[in-house]
Amino acid sequence: MNDPHLHLLVDDHEIQQYVDLARVLNKPKKHPEPVIESDRPWEGYRTQAWGSVIREPDGLIRCWYFSFPARKPGEMDVGGYCYAESRDGIHFEKPDLGVAEFRGSKDNNIWYPMSPDGKNLVEEELARNRQGLPAYDENGEPIGVVNNMDGLTVVRDDDDPDPDRRYKLIANMQDHCMWAPHYREHYPNITDEQVKHARDVVFGQYLDTSPDGIHWTRKPRRMVSARYGDYMMVTRDERNGRWWLNERARSLRGRTAALRTSKDFVNWSPAETVFTNTPDMGFGAQYQWHGGITPFNYGNQNLGLLEKWCYAGFGDTCELLSQREGHRWERVAPGDPFLDIGDEGAFDRFLIFPTHNPPIRIGDELFIYYTGAGAMSDGPRPEGYGEPMAIGVATVRLDRFAGLAHKLGDPGQLLMRPMPIPQPHLELNALPIFRGEVELSIQRLDETPYEGFDFDDCQFDAYANTTRNRVRWKNKPDMSELIGQTAYLRFRINGAVLFSFRFSD
């Protein structure tokens, strides 16, 4: 997604001025049904997607997700960490991995059992029995066991020279007995000392590695201690050759989002709070930021999805974020969700938070996977059962997150800040609304047009409605003669939305 020649119009950063245009958010279209639901005996009733989706170079789409346990008597082996894959991004299969044992068989899609013998057991049962995977600190010293992970992310790391470390699992891992003070009836024999050790020593953000994303060392090593809770995720900042660790922080009131960075998964910068809870949310009294911002490179900047955690239901949505190097993260359309909850009865009725990965490009579209949560409509929720969840997908066309729109009146005018012309061609991403006219003039710094590159020379068919639609010039084959020049791009937009432009060769 990192492309220094792609310029989005989601913010004003590169814009000198515009008139008769307004910024519009282009909300993705949601697939009507979930694409991954809980439908296996070991998955229980609730598929929770604090996981990741990646697309392999061969096109295979792979999803690592968390199926939330019910922790009921007789179901202490139900729930865990599961895997699915798809060729089209919509229809997923759950292959038998042969990794974990569930009721005497390894024919299942569980990829990360946290019991030492590989049998699938929920964290509570493991913690009660003082079992789990061996946990190591930053220096490789054993510090206890972990039997639960939250906020998991799986990434493919092609920069690691060791093929056995091609895939990395980063997660908040815990010895679940740390929660004993909150669930005394479930942990009658856990001592205060055990709780303290689990909370103050073991609780942290861990790393495990795998050659294929299926087979893991199951010897997770702590990267940093968890300070503000169990939420976390990791994404790649390709532009700067580093990783982002997005975790929770403390704000004026309640939770909010923070970021760390690292080049090597070992040394992480201090957590920096990205957003605080502000007056428009009653300082966290009406809603707070959940913690997630899912940062990712897009074009020559960064985008993200800020998770809103609402105290009134119906409101666990995501806003679109934008960031430029050296600048603060900004909300593109404050108060207007980019990913919005579904209608009454929908599987994503009150929560829609993205999986821990950038949007995935498939053809001309971006697939945004998300966790959807709905209400239980058929009766009271049994004790210990959370709301039903599933993984859904929303799609938006390439580069069309937000744009500058015009419809009526005088044509809109957009003047970009001076920028060097790096490539011979320019592609526009425009959506025709009414007249569907987009024209371009390339101008010197004194605002005189370069000969052959003025509005009258520009030939552009917005009704082609393609996402990377090349501008042509009446008397010039391309912009080769302007390469290296610093110029103004001046657009005239009439009855259309312009989302972005891109220099290409």
Place this chain on the structure above:
Amino acid sequence: MHDPHLHLLVDDHEIQHYTNLLRVLNRPKKLEAPVIVPDQPWEATQRLQAWGSVLRETDGTFRCWYYSTDNPVFDPEQMTRGGYGYAESRDGIHWEKPDLGLIEFRGSKQNNMFYTFAPDKVQNGDYQLALQRSGIPMYDEQGVELGLANHMDGFTVVRDDTDPDPNQRYKLFGNMQNHLMWNQKDRYPGLTDEEAEAALTVFGQYIDTSPDGIRWSHTPKRFTPAKYGDYMMVTRDERNRQWLLNERTVGLAGRTAGMRASKDVWNWPATTPMCFAPGPDTDFARKHEWHAGMTPFNYGNMDLGLLEKWTNAGQGNGCELISHRDGQDWHRVEPGRMFLNTGPEGAFDHNMAWPTHNPPIRVGDNLHIYYTCSGMRPSADCDTPMGIAVAIIGVDRFAGLAHARAQPGELLTKPIVVEKPNLSLNVEGLLSPSVQVAVRAADGSFISGYEFDDSQIDLYRDPYRCAASWKTKRDLSELIGCEVWLHFRIQGAALYGYRFNDSAAK
């Protein structure tokens, strides 16, 4: 929809106070495709524009009167297309266009056209009629002929059961015009300024009548000259036994919505009070303006409406939910947030979603909200594709007070007289939902037997009508006529409204 015993929670009017609750807008679910699209030879090739009406007859039949616009081309063959069509449905989703046998199109009367401005009832487009200086005669308030009209806009068809004359059971309200008034000399060769000015005197709001909604007198009578443009609609205010005429007026800048009321459809106030003015959030109409439509209708013991937003930036011509109490101003339930929103890129309603000229129609436990949808032009020389679509929402569930986490929400109503023995609640459960209701006396004390610990409400059996009872009290019979406070405790749920009933909900 008028029901004095139904109390919605879309505004704070009947609320003393609430804590740990937030008002949430419940948006209707849209079907994936329009329910009526242009598919008849006489209909315009792409545009089916629903400045019309849907109503449901007492036998359950849905009826829709709609407008299919002319193609904007000067091909005489094409210009005979477009006009006023009629469709019916049994379920509100699947529609048929019956042959009405009224208007001739290319030699046949087998079509669903219900109205024409062609004097010989041979279908012709409004531009073509104007070109031919043709139309049907129009009459003013005194019955004096004004001239010819060949076009109508913003029309509404209503069923008027209050009219003693069965031949006037259905009324057609429309802004009618002689299209020459627009003085387009390139379109109408030979048109003089005098002709255009004479045509302008016809411009007005008219009524035609019919015994069945199909056969009309074709002698429309004006009830008001048009003042601020061609937008208009009429709905029934049953509570006040009057008709509401919602039309365009002029605000501080740009267009906005105004409304007049009449008891008899013929006599209307001369001035049109403005309901919404373009304000700072619209940048005084530079960013957007109110299109004028607000589709007012009674609902419960109050009024609701759908305020049409006309954006100057595309992609946002949706509707906000508005509410109104007698004697007070209209207000926007959640300013800036669309109740009826436009669809995502590529959707049939990506550009616009505006309601037809009628209240929502109840179908079982749902409300059908019909709307004109408009998508994206496929090419520069094509018109914007339009159709009629439907969005569905649970009965009474427009907006409510919701709670999901932290301390339980508390809602105390203003003092209210117990009207009927049974109380039912409309609740959507979210996370481990629980709703209790206590009844407090006028002095604020809890009435014995009606305290929170006594409250018993099953939220799953019938969420639209959750019956309230108390351990030792089946209902509120003993409190009928008493002024009380209703005190709700809400956890993990949204409460949309409550209703006093004669009999217990199921």
